[in-house]
Amino acid sequence: MALFSHHRVIEEESNSSFKSLFEQYAPRIYSFGFSYLKSVEDTEELVQDVFFRLWRQQQHLDESQNIKAYIFKIAVNLIYDQLRKRKLDKLVSELNSMGYSDEDDTTWNTLRCNELQDQIDALIMQLPEQRRLIFTMSRIEGMSYDEIANKLGLSVRTVENQIYRALSFLKKHIDSKYMLYLIFYYFS
Incomplete structure (x- = not known):
């Protein structure tokens, strides 16, 4: 019986510290996320996803780790995923508006776009932070x-250079069969 009550005390402490983290960082994540996503619904979902992932990983967290950095790293990755999805949705929409009909093999086109986006994403992830x-x-x-x-406190020249x-x-590094897409979407 003592072991059970000890487990309950640990669980309550865990819930309390998680609630404290949520109260401390949720407004910051919301503000940070909204500045990129520009959508209340997407930003609210972002906050939920960040803390859901944090909750799932709480037993693996190292207390010496910078929890703020860890939380924002989760947020940045989720924001990037959301923006990537938007870009892909836009590409598929543009392909459809260029004359592809429902009779065309849109599944094949979507798979090709996904393959390309995955390759570009992998290359982007190799860039310095x-x-x-x-x-x-x-x-x-x-x-x-x-x-x-302005947002990053850098010179315009530094941004251009990067x-x-x-x-x-x-x-x-991009596969040559995708060069036209790369030029159209990223160089313009």
Whole structure:
């Protein structure tokens, strides 16, 4: 019986500290997420997903770890996934508007787009962190170089340089059969 009550005390402490983390970081994650997603619904879902993932991983967390950095890392990854999904949805929509009918093999087209997006995503993830962030803000979120520079406290020249380097890396490593897509969506 004592073991059971000890387990309950540990569980209550765990729930209490998780609630404290939620109260402390949920508003920050919401504000951070909304600045990228620009959608109340998507941002609310982001906050839920961040804390759901944190809850699932709570037993594996190292107390010496910077929990704020860990929470925001989860948020950044989820935001990136959401923006990538939007970009892919836009591509599929554009392909459909270019004359593909329901009779065409849209499943094949979607699979090709997914394959391409996966390759691009893998390459983007290889970029240094700041370059990846700047590239994502510019090419996926559609922010101007001035907006990025202001948001990150960098010079416009630094932003331009980072975009140029990211595009050069992608151009060098992308499968040649996708080069037209890369030029159309990322170089324009």
